[in-house]
Amino acid sequence: MQDQIAEVTDSRCESTSHDSGNFCPACGETDEGTNRYRFESGRGETQWSRCTSCATYYMTGEYDEAAETDHTRHMAWGNEAEGTRLNLLKENGFKATLDQIEALGYGCLSILDVGCSFGGILVEAEKRGFKCAGLDIVPEAVAYISSLGYRAQQCCSLKDCTLFSQQDPVDVISVLDAHIYWPNQPAELRAARQLLRDDGLLVIRAVTKSAFITTGRMMGTVSARISKKLIRRAIADHRFSMPLKSLLKTVEDAGFEILSASPRGAQHTDSAPLGARAAFALGTLLWHRLGLSIAPTTLVFARKKAE
Numbered sequence: 555m556q557d558q559i560a561e562v563t564d565s566r567c568e569s570t571s572h573d574s575g576n577f578c579p580a581c582g583e584t585d586e587g588t589n590r591y592r593f594e595s596g597r598g599e600t601q602w603s604r605c606t607s608c609a610t611y612y613m614t615g616e617y618d619e620a621a622e623t624d625h626t627r628h629m630a631w632g633n634e635a636e637g638t639r640l641n642l643l644k645e646n647g648f649k650a651t652l653d654q655i656e657a658l659g660y661g662c663l664s665i666l667d668v669g670c671s672f673g674g675i676l677v678e679a680e681k682r683g684f685k686c687a688g689l690d691i692v693p694e695a696v697a698y699i700s701s702l703g704y705r706a707q708q709c710c711s712l713k714d715c716t717l718f719s720q721q722d723p724v725d726v727i728s729v730l731d732a733h734i735y736w737p738n739q740p741a742e743l744r745a746a747r748q749l750l751r752d753d754g755l756l757v758i759r760a761v762t763k764s765a766f767i768t769t770g771r772m773m774g775t776v777s778a779r780i781s782k783k784l785i786r787r788a789i790a791d792h793r794f795s796m797p798l799k800s801l802l803k804t805v806e807d808a809g810f811e812i813l814s815a816s817p818r819g820a821q822h823t824d825s826a827p828l829g830a831r832a833a834f835a836l837g838t839l840l841w842h843r844l845g846l847s848i849a850p851t852t853l854v855f856a857r858k859k860a861e
């Protein structure tokens with residue numbers, strides 16, 4: 555199917571754990587932990603805090619790599635039957651993302667997709683002539699995409715990625731709906747920078763729903779039921795929810811230049827419910843006209859800056 559060599563490197567996640575304490579996983583700052591909440595999420599009732607530095611809501615408590623792998627296996631993108639079906643649902647979003655990667659001059663180059671699930675953007679990228687590689691936390695997903703002929707590695711952190719290196723860098727790294735699971739986002743961004751060539755491109759489809767959580771909290775005085783529903787939908791099973799402006803600053807601090815950040819093209823599918831499409835349309839308008847971010851997801855394109 556292609557001349558890429560299937561390569562599975564198994565660096566299984568060790569069952570290590572560490573207490574995140576008051577460490578903010580989104581910006582890496584020590585958080586005073588003065589804003590504490592109990593939210594119902596896709597993981598059940600969980601403890602959350604809101605970072606005093608970057609205003610991100612994040613789940614507190616320990617991060618256990620083995621438990622995270624097991625959790626992901628039970629999500630739609632963690633098993634083959636549902637994961638491959640999701641790829642079709644998200645196809646338009648992948649195409650829109652690749653259109654923009656190509657427009658920025660990175661067409662037909664090497665791409666590493668972080669959290670690649672069962673093919674994700676790679677299947678569409680290969681059709682367009684990219685040289686594809688993927689990382690995922692779930693071993694079955696890695697086995698599946700290597701059976702398609704892509705280079706793949708099972709690992710929990712970009713720091714453990716051996717598919718590329720400073721001597722053999724990659725041109726494009728994509729992180730689509732995956733950054734919200736990172737236990738230390740600044741460290742992952744710095745590791746991504748190490749693997750990218752000079753002027754390499756980082757693409758993040760960021761989940762930017764922290765305003766929805768704030769709205770949900772405010773709704774608590776009006777209707778506990780609606781409040782819970784809003785917060786649960788905003789969080790899903792994510793580990794943090796970061797405001798867009800804080801994310802852009804964190805990406806810049808990790809050594810990148812922001813090329814663009816827009817809700818445009820961040821929608822998965824054109825057949826989303828009317829409410830969701832309206833939110834994207836309004837979000838795009840407000841961001842471009844007023845710099846206000848209310849869109850549920852945002853496509854961020856950033857270029858590696860020289861040292």
Ligand SMILES: [Zn+2]
Nearest residue numbers: 578581605608
């Ligand atoms: Zn923070």
